[in-house]
Amino acid sequence: MTDLDTITAIRPAVDLPTNADLVGARRRLGDAISREIDATQAGSKECDLAPTAGPLRRRRRVVRLALGGGIAAAAAGLAVIFVVPSSSPGPLHGGRPVIHLAAVQFLDQAAAAVVQQPSSPPLPAQFVYSETEGPDGTLTETWLSVDGLSRGLSRWTAGTRAPDPGATGSNDLGTPCSIVQGEASGCLPLVGYYPDLPADPNAVLAYLNQVGLIDTANNPSYDARPGWEDNVVGKTVSELMASSYLLPAQQAALFKLMAETPGFQIVSPVTDAIGRSGIGLEWTFEGGTAAVIFDPTTYAYLGTRTWPGPADPNAPYDGDALVKLAVVASAGEQP
Amino acid sequence: MTGPAVGRLRAKHRAETVNDATVIEKSWSDPAQFGVLFDKYAPLIYRYIVRRVGRPGTDDLVAETFVAAFDGRHRYDPARSDARPWLYGIATNIIGRHRRDELRQLRISQAIDARAIVPGHADRVALDTTAQSLRGDLTIALAGLAEGDRDVLVLVAWEDLTYEEVSYALAIPVGTVRSRLHRARRQLRLVFDQPITTTTVKEVLTND
Numbered sequence: 262m263t264d265l266d267t268i269t270a271i272r273p274a275v276d277l278p279t280n281a282d283l284v285g286a287r288r289r290l291g292d293a294i295s296r297e298i299d300a301t302q303a304g305s306k307e308c309d310l311a312p313t314a315g316p317l318r319r320r321r322r323v324v325r326l327a328l329g330g331g332i333a334a335a336a337a338g339l340a341v342i343f344v345v346p347s348s349s350p351g352p353l354h355g356g357r358p359v360i361h362l363a364a365v366q367f368l369d370q371a372a373a374a375v376v377q378q379p380s381s382p383p384l385p386a387q388f389v390y391s392e393t394e395g396p397d398g399t400l401t402e403t404w405l406s407v408d409g410l411s412r413g414l415s416r417w418t419a420g421t422r423a424p425d426p427g428a429t430g431s432n433d434l435g436t437p438c439s440i441v442q443g444e445a446s447g448c449l450p451l452v453g454y455y456p457d458l459p460a461d462p463n464a465v466l467a468y469l470n471q472v473g474l475i476d477t478a479n480n481p482s483y484d485a486r487p488g489w490e491d492n493v494v495g496k497t498v499s500e501l502m503a504s505s506y507l508l509p510a511q512q513a514a515l516f517k518l519m520a521e522t523p524g525f526q527i528v529s530p531v532t533d534a535i536g537r538s539g540i541g542l543e544w545t546f547e548g549g550t551a552a553v554i555f556d557p558t559t560y561a562y563l564g565t566r567t568w569p570g571p572a573d574p575n576a577p578y579d580g581d582a583l584v585k586l587a588v589v590a591s592a593g594e595q596p
Numbered sequence: 597m598t599g600p601a602v603g604r605l606r607a608k609h610r611a612e613t614v615n616d617a618t619v620i621e622k623s624w625s626d627p628a629q630f631g632v633l634f635d636k637y638a639p640l641i642y643r644y645i646v647r648r649v650g651r652p653g654t655d656d657l658v659a660e661t662f663v664a665a666f667d668g669r670h671r672y673d674p675a676r677s678d679a680r681p682w683l684y685g686i687a688t689n690i691i692g693r694h695r696r697d698e699l700r701q702l703r704i705s706q707a708i709d710a711r712a713i714v715p716g717h718a719d720r721v722a723l724d725t726t727a728q729s730l731r732g733d734l735t736i737a738l739a740g741l742a743e744g745d746r747d748v749l750v751l752v753a754w755e756d757l758t759y760e761e762v763s764y765a766l767a768i769p770v771g772t773v774r775s776r777l778h779r780a781r782r783q784l785r786l787v788f789d790q791p792i793t794t795t796t797v798k799e800v801l802t803n804d
Contacts, residue, residue, distance in 0.1 A: 268753040289659035
């Protein structure tokens, strides 16, 4: 050991920081980037707002919506910090985006907004009713037991653009099971309400593993697949927001969890399955792409859209829109 | 039950190779691209700052480092594919404005039980009994080094930068890096020959 080795040996042992340790610094850098973008765009907003055709259309629409969301947030008295997304797919690591300050800021704002909403948790014996609509007009109604002790129900009616318009069907969802059981038997690993879902985003995934909604803690193969965590977080947030009642603090935790997961980027505007325009938080996994779509003003969950390859606004629509979410007394009862 | 694995994913992404110069050049016209550098290097810079000035306020210093880098990105040399030395240099300049914090941190390090500040496996392997027995004296001696000498020594011995990288980071000739390192090592080598157990960092601070 040389004297230099000895100096190295007395180096203070410091762990690398967690995502939470870096949130403040990331936000301040994002602010600086936002200021520069705002300064450079100050004289060209009119141009950006003008409708255009062809390949540039998507970017210009992105700019318009990002600004619109910011204005709406300002009206609500919220901090307004938007980094306008790039027209390019974004910085790539292994073919996929890795940091998205605009996404982080949007999600932070969403968390700050939803946490102020009133809380009205359901009663244990009630059901959470959700109604979703697909691009062919098919309506799906789902009733999930709040306490998980009663059998859930799913009912659907094929839309007018479906291959068999008007066809109906229903499924007895049984009582909630774990996702592992669900993969084997088709039961649904969802309940209508998770009163213990943590408000701390760093504790959310552990909790979801604990209740069997996801199975990543004991499945090392996940960790070997790039983007697995984006996929798990994106899908789980979608499922929870589409079918379960979430306390405001829980919603905020899910937004924060997305903000702390590196693979999400804003691809707004994304149109949901029934034509509503929203902010899309997009991720890629194993060659496919998916987006969770939120209302740019209220941050309400609107739906999801997936693509088998890169996101393409002109591709056939694959996804669902949440039309209604309510609490009812029994399975089969409509609000 | 394991906790969220966000950190593991980030580490995996960091391991992938990206040409930093390309990212920085893109950020000239598309500022949001600069976020890539943050994701890639903020953990390292954070740890570096904690090692030197302690944890309180590190978040601010990391932010200062990256905002300064962002503001100065148009001056970045595109021929340098690795932005790490550049960021270390900026962080070092910012640490320079917090010298008293650094000396305070060294005083804390001197006071802390050796067992508590050597939890890393690699360090445990590397740290022989000599280093342990001299820890306090070496920490005192570090605090007594000239600032420029300490910067060079720490960047080489703690952050694994090469002489050339330190040269670029601190904007000094490689020859100056060598001479500063030589001077620092010579000064610290005195500790090996004659431990200075009667001195404390507090005294060094007082005389600073």
